[in-house]
Amino acid sequence: MMKRTVLYISIFGLLLAFGTTQPKLMTDQFVQADWEIYSFHINSTVTSRYATTVINSRVANRKDESQEIEFHVRIPKNAFITKFRMFMEGQVYDGVVKAKEEAKKQYTEAVSRGESAGIVSSVGRTLEEFKTSVTVAAHKKVTFELTYEELLKRTLGKYELQIHARPMQPVKDFGVDVHIDEKAGISFIDVKGGLSTGVLANAVTKTHVDKQASISFNPSVDQQKTCESCGGAGINGDLVIVYDVNRSRSLGDIETSNGYFVHHFAPSHLPRIPKNVVFLIDKSGSMHGKKIEQTRTALIHILNDLAEDDFFGLITFDHSLAYWKRELVQANSQNVDQAKQFAQNIMDRGGTNINDALLDGSRMLNDNPRKGSASILILLTDGDPTSGVTKPEQIQSNVMEAIQDKFPLYCLGFGFDVNFKFLEKLSLQNNGIARRIYADSDADLQLKGFYDEVANPLLTDVTMIYDGGANLTQTNFSQYYSGSEIVVAGQITDNNIDTFSPRVVAISRNVSIVFSEEKGTTELTDDSNIQRVWAYLTVKQLLQKELQLSGAEKEKLKNETLRLSLKYNFVTPLTSMVVTKPTKETTEVLDKPIEGPPPRGGFTFGSNSRNVGSTSQKVGLRRSQPRAGVIFSRPGVASTLAGSGRGSQALPWVPQDHISFFSPNFHAEVRPTFAVPELLLLPTYLPSVFAKNHTQFLHPAEAPAISLCFGIPGETILRLFHLPTGELSVNGELDTTKGFKTIVVHFETNGTITLDTGDITIEYGQQEQKRSWYGGPPQETTTVGSATVITRNGEVDITIGEMHLIILHHRISGDQYLWPVVKQKPSHDNAEGILAQKPAVYEEEHQPSFTRLKFNNQEVNVVSKIYVLDNSLSPPMPIPCWPVSTQTALHAPLGNFVINSI
Numbered sequence: 003m004m005k006r007t008v009l010y011i012s013i014f015g016l017l018l019a020f021g022t023t024q025p026k027l028m029t030d031q032f033v034q035a036d037w038e039i040y041s042f043h044i045n046s047t048v049t050s051r052y053a054t055t056v057i058n059s060r061v062a063n064r065k066d067e068s069q070e071i072e073f074h075v076r077i078p079k080n081a082f083i084t085k086f087r088m089f090m091e092g093q094v095y096d097g098v099v100k101a102k103e104e105a106k107k108q109y110t111e112a113v114s115r116g117e118s119a120g121i122v123s124s125v126g127r128t129l130e131e132f133k134t135s136v137t138v139a140a141h142k143k144v145t146f147e148l149t150y151e152e153l154l155k156r157t158l159g160k161y162e163l164q165i166h167a168r169p170m171q172p173v174k175d176f177g178v179d180v181h182i183d184e185k186a187g188i189s190f191i192d193v194k195g196g197l198s199t200g201v202l203a204n205a206v207t208k209t210h211v212d213k214q215a216s217i218s219f220n221p222s223v224d225q226q227k228t229c230e231s232c233g234g235a236g237i238n239g240d241l242v243i244v245y246d247v248n249r250s251r252s253l254g255d256i257e258t259s260n261g262y263f264v265h266h267f268a269p270s271h272l273p274r275i276p277k278n279v280v281f282l283i284d285k286s287g288s289m290h291g292k293k294i295e296q297t298r299t300a301l302i303h304i305l306n307d308l309a310e311d312d313f314f315g316l317i318t319f320d321h322s323l324a325y326w327k328r329e330l331v332q333a334n335s336q337n338v339d340q341a342k343q344f345a346q347n348i349m350d351r352g353g354t355n356i357n358d359a360l361l362d363g364s365r366m367l368n369d370n371p372r373k374g375s376a377s378i379l380i381l382l383t384d385g386d387p388t389s390g391v392t393k394p395e396q397i398q399s400n401v402m403e404a405i406q407d408k409f410p411l412y413c414l415g416f417g418f419d420v421n422f423k424f425l426e427k428l429s430l431q432n433n434g435i436a437r438r439i440y441a442d443s444d445a446d447l448q449l450k451g452f453y454d455e456v457a458n459p460l461l462t463d464v465t466m467i468y469d470g471g472a473n474l475t476q477t478n479f480s481q482y483y484s485g486s487e488i489v490v491a492g493q494i495t496d497n498n499i500d501t502f503s504p505r506v507v508a509i510s511r512n513v514s515i516v517f518s519e520e521k522g523t524t525e526l527t528d529d530s531n532i533q534r535v536w537a538y539l540t541v542k543q544l545l546q547k548e549l550q551l552s553g554a555e556k557e558k559l560k561n562e563t564l565r566l567s568l569k570y571n572f573v574t575p576l577t578s579m580v581v582t583k584p585t586k587e588t589t590e591v592l593d594k595p596i597e598g599p600p601p602r603g604g605f606t607f608g609s610n611s612r613n614v615g616s617t618s619q620k621v622g623l624r625r626s627q628p629r630a631g632v633i634f635s636r637p638g639v640a641s642t643l644a645g646s647g648r649g650s651q652a653l654p655w656v657p658q659d660h661i662s663f664f665s666p667n668f669h670a671e672v673r674p675t676f677a678v679p680e681l682l683l684l685p686t687y688l689p690s691v692f693a694k695n696h697t698q699f700l701h702p703a704e705a706p707a708i709s710l711c712f713g714i715p716g717e718t719i720l721r722l723f724h725l726p727t728g729e730l731s732v733n734g735e736l737d738t739t740k741g742f743k744t745i746v747v748h749f750e751t752n753g754t755i756t757l758d759t760g761d762i763t764i765e766y767g768q769q770e771q772k773r774s775w776y777g778g779p780p781q782e783t784t785t786v787g788s789a790t791v792i793t794r795n796g797e798v799d800i801t802i803g804e805m806h807l808i809i810l811h812h813r814i815s816g817d818q819y820l821w822p823v824v825k826q827k828p829s830h831d832n833a834e835g836i837l838a839q840k841p842a843v844y845e846e847e848h849q850p851s852f853t854r855l856k857f858n859n860q861e862v863n864v865v866s867k868i869y870v871l872d873n874s875l876s877p878p879m880p881i882p883c884w885p886v887s888t889q890t891a892l893h894a895p896l897g898n899f900v901i902n903s904i
Contacts, residue, residue: 037061037062037064037065037138039059039169039171040175041058041173041175041176042058042060042167042169042175042177043057043059043175043177043178043179044056044057044058044165044177044178044179045058045178045179045180046163046165046178046180047180047181047182048154048163048181048182048183049182049183049529050184050257050529050531051156051161051266051489052151052153052154052531052535053152053153053154054149054150055081055151055152055165056147056148057075057148058145058146058147059073059075059169060143060144061138061144061145062142062143063138063139063140063141063142064141065140065141066141068139069137070138071135071136071137071138071144072133072135073134073136073146074131074132074168075131075133075166075168076129076130076131076132076168077129077130077131077132077148077166078130078152078164079128079129079130080152080153081130082150082151082541082572082573082574082594083132083149083150083572083573083579083594084099084150084151084570084572084573085147085149085571086134086146086149086579086581086592087147088144088146088147088581089144089145090138090143090144090145095581095582096581097579097580097592098579098580099572099573099580100577100578100579101564101578102576102578105577105578105580105591106578106591108580108591127442128164129164130595132592134146134581151534153489153535153539156246156485156486157455157485157486158454158455158485159246160244160245160246160485161244161245162242162244163242163243164241165178165240165241165242165243166239167219167237167240168237169237170235170236170237170238171235172223172236173236173237176226176237177218177219178218178219178220178241179217179219180217180218180243181214181215181216182214182216183213183214184213185255185527186213186247186248186249186250186266187247187248188210188212188213188214188247188248189245189246189247189248190246191215191217191243191244192243192245193206193208193217193241193243194244195239196230196240197237197239197241198219201225201228201230202221202225204225205220205225206241207219215245217241217243247266249268249269249270252269253267253269253504253506253517254267254517255525256519256525257525257526257529257532258499258502258525258527258532259526259529259532259533260530260532261493262492262532262535263471263491263494263502263524263532264491264532264535264536265489265491265504266487267466267482267487267488267490268486268487268488269482270484272460272461272484273510274459274460274484275374275376275462275510275511276309276311276312276313276372276374276375276376277312277376277377277378277457278312278314278330278367278370278375278377278378279312279313279314279315279377279378279379279380280315280316280330280363280367280378281301281304281314281315281316281317281380281382282318282319282359282363282380282382282383283297283301283318283319283382284318284320284354284381284383284416285318285319285324285348285351286319286320286351286353286385287351287353287803287805287806288350288385288804288806288826289350289384289416290350290804290826292445293384293417293441293445294348294349294350296445297416297446297449298345298346298348299446300450300453301316301348301449302342302345302346303446303450304450305333305338305341305342305345306338306342307453308338309333310333311332312332312333313331313372313375314331314333315329315330315331315363315366316341316344316345317363317366319355319359320350320351320353320389321352321353321354321355321389321790322352322355322358322389323355323359326340326344328366329366329369329370330367330370350804351803352389353389353785353790354385354386354387354388354389355387355388355389356381356390356397357387357390357391357396358391359381360381360397360400360404360411363379364401364404365404367379367408367409368408373512374511374512374513376459376481377408378410378412378456378459378481379412380411380412380456381411381425382439383413383414383415383416383425384441385419385420385421385806386420386421386424386799388783388790388792388799388801389783389785392792393780394427397424398427398428398431401431402432407432407480410480411428411432411433411434412436412452413428413429413434413435414436414437414438414452415436415437416439416445417440417441418438418441419826420438422438423549426549427549430549430550431550437452439452455483455485455486456481456483457483459481459482460482460483460484461482461508461509461515462481462482462508462509462510463480464478464479464481464482464488464506464508465477465478466478466479466488466490466506467506467507468490468503468504469502469504470494470495470502470503471492471493471494472492472493473493473536473540474490474492475490475491475492475539475540476490476539476543477490482508489539491532491535491539491540492536493536499524503519504524534570537566537569537570537572541563541566541570541572541574544559544563544566545563545574545575548563560576563576564576564577573592573593574594575593577594578592578593579592695716695739696713696714696715696716696739697713697714697715697716697739697740698711698870698871699711699712699713699836700881701842701892702842703841703842703844704841704843707842707843707844707846708867708883708884709842709884710885710886710890710891711883711885711886711891712886712887712888712890712891712892713888714736716737716738716739717736717738718735718736718900719734719735719902719903719904720733720734720736720835720836720901721733721834721835721899721900721901722734722745722836723805723824723833723837724834724835725832725833725834726832726833726834730747730748730749730805731749732746732748732807732835733904734746734820734822734904735904740812740819741812741873742819742821742822743758743759743819743820744756744820745758745809745820746904747802749787749788749802750787752765752766753765753766753787753788754766755789755791755798755800758820759775759811759819760775761774761775762775762793764784764786764789764791769786773798775795775796775811776796776811778793778795780794780795781793781794788802788803789801790802796810796876797809797811798811804826804829805824805827806824806826807822807823807824808822808825809823810822810823812876812877814878822837823874824837835899836892836899839892839893842891843858849863851865852864853865853866855884855886857890860890862890864884864885867882867883868882868883868885869881869882
């Protein structure tokens with residue numbers, strides 16, 4: 003009997019597409035699972051603001067047979083995983099950090115033998131997910147141990163250590179223990195987060211004496227069942243430790259150990275510097291609705307907080323710019339009131355001219371210099387540049403020339419659709435940072451929170467100088483803000499503390515200040531973490547610098563980052579952790595994820611899964627082997643195999659020479675009933691859902707539920723989106739099984755954009771323009787009437803009023819097809835078509851052999867989740883879904899969406 007093995011995806015960031023659907027599924031699984039977490043401990047030690055956290059989970063299989071047991075935890079996004087190990091039956095299985103390419107090779111080789119598994123982490127607002135699984139024999143135990151490290155960042159006068167506990171079942175031996183040791187002394191400490199409130203408040207114990215503090219969280223089983231966020235399913239929430247340290251020295255705290263030093267610089271009691279701030283507000287069509295409302299609300303809050311000696315300016319932009327005033331004005335009560343009126347009337351429309359907005363904002367600051375003040379440029383946008391200069395490299399060059407290191411640029415990217423890498427590079431090149439503003443209900447508070455961090459500059463042009471120091475992390479900072487902290491680490495030349503002399507030079511209100519070493523400022527310690535703080539900071543900053551470089555310089559920086567990541571065992575974007583599982587049956591790969599989209603709120607499609615494998619080979623089925631499960635044939639047929647084990651029946655609908663062999667880019671599950679070790683198979687699902695020559699579609703569900711998937715026959719012409727006013731209509735004709743061969747966008751009375759697998763044709767009145775999918779300019783923008791069309795290699799970006807649509811051109815295994823992706827829908831309640839459908843809302847009821855999906859007006863039984871390609875991603879990636887009928891997914895017969903002419 004083959005042991006059960008689960009194959010996840012080793013491409014980091016994949017679960018970003020559906021990571022937030024996991025908690026509910028995990029809750030259901032833990033509630034119903036026949037395993038017991040009998041011990042769950044989180045231990046965190048913080049010294050010199052550097053936290054090392056260990057999560058230890060001990061699990062027992064209570065069943066009379068082997069079963070797969072999962073370990074699923076969440077860690078802070080800024081942390082690096084440094085160790086993972088499993089303990090089973092007296093054996094220890096350690097993870098090893100390797101270069102990503104080397105790990106990928108090992109993983110792929112294991113996949114080719116049908117004996118591998120991978121791990122994917124997902125990204126949330128402040129947390130990432132770590133997930134793995136292992137098969138545990140009957141009545142045996144397994145211990146999981148995960149270690150991660152992070153340097154705590156000081157914001158608004160405090161450090162925050164966030165610990166997320168999610169055993170998802172009551173645990174008899176449950177505990178969180180935090181110990182903090184700060185040589186400077188702890189000025190205050192508090193415990194916040196959902197796990198410190200309600201019935202759980204009594205489970206928190208806090209002690210604080212001078213330089214040390216301890217926090218223990220030991221809820222009883224009853225408390226774990228009755229807490230507000232538990233619902234009988236166990237703990238799932240945050241414990242946030244908030245503290246700060248004493249700051250008696252103007253130069254700050256400098257600790258040295260074994261030839262390394264770390265310097266925490268956060269002087270207080272300095273006069274606040276008046277600021278000049280210009281806000282650049284994107285008001286393009288994609289900001290429609292809640293985004294623009296939240297922006298207005300945040301802007302009004304921010305204007306209320308401006309000090310009277312501040313000067314400010316407001317520029318809104320779509321395809322053109324709109325000014326409140328063309329120069330900076332003082333933040334007196336009259337000007338602030340007028341600015342708030344302007345903010346109230348910001349309306350969304352048009353394209354996105356980021357280049358002109360940044361250049362005019364820079365000009366406004368450059369034309370209004372004030373001695374003793376600090377200038378700041380803040381850009382808020384949710385989209386790519388679609389108007390004016392649209393080439394990112396040209397915009398970056400223009401902005402650097404305009405700013406010339408005179409002030410920082412902060413870029414706030416609204417939502418997941420924004421080109422965050424572009425904004426990140428823009429900010430880093432101009433002494434600022436980029437931050438993602440999550441499009442949630444508190445987006446206005448996020449915007450206001452960011453502004454509060456930079457609202458009170460205390461120093462400008464800060465230079466950290468270390469005579470007798472080497473291999474320093476960043477030492478030049480454009481500004482230092484009240485409540486923040488500058489951290490520099492490095493090595494002491496020849497480990498000679500006598501020749502080591504630190505000082506800081508900065509500007510305060512147009513006066514140069516020098517912070518020099520005082521007696522006893524530098525403190526010798528035996529803290530081995532000092533070197534790791536240096537490595538952590540160095541790797542983080544090298545990863546940021548790499549974004550700004552290209553060619554040989556970029557490669558050199560990348561090699562150094564990789565070297566340090568491997569030396570210090572950090573799982574970074576350049577490394578992976580390889581875990582060999584018990585009996586060497588499986589190999590798992592953990593990658594540091596990058597930012598990516600959460601589940602979409604609109605309608606998305608997934609393709610037919612027929613060609614997910616990068617290779618195909620003939621697989622002969624022995625007649626004596628039992629058959630069960632699902633395989634995919636080359637024509638795209640998903641067939642359920644069921645046999646008595648005698649192999650006497652012919653299988654004409656699954657030609658043996660057309661069985662796809664799955665690559666490591668796809669999820670598969672091998673159940674114990676399979677006896678074909680060479681073949682990776684998907685879970686069984688209803689074959690009637692995806693008949694021959696059907697294209698698979700994905701219909702997203704409201705989080706945390708997973709998407710629904712269904713099939714539509716090929717060569718059908720579908721109404722994708724239609725406004726009854728007639729101003730916009732999008733139709734598509736399916737190919738046989740893959741996707742769309744033609745998509746047509748009708749707008750106004752005489753505008754048409756026709757896209758097929760060969761060409762893109764734009765017609766407006768008597769005008770006609772043709773574009774190609776590949777081989778043309780990197781980016782080409784055309785504006786006709788109300789439509790802006792941007793063509794890139796393999797992608798067409800179309801904005802018409804509030805509608806933002808992207809058409810992707812996919813080429814897989816020699817096949818070509820199109821796929822529509824809606825980035826922004828018009829706010830018309832009476833819109834029609836598949837793309838106009840709202841996310842599905844349902845509840846899951848798990849039975850022993852199936853799952854019941856409960857909708858408002860019907861119930862549907864499904865056997866198992868399946869994975870299909872989400873073609874709204876480029877390249878397409880698999881995501882999980884429940885297979886259902888078309889009518890169930892769309893709440894209407896397919897005929898309602900079929901039209902006669904495209």
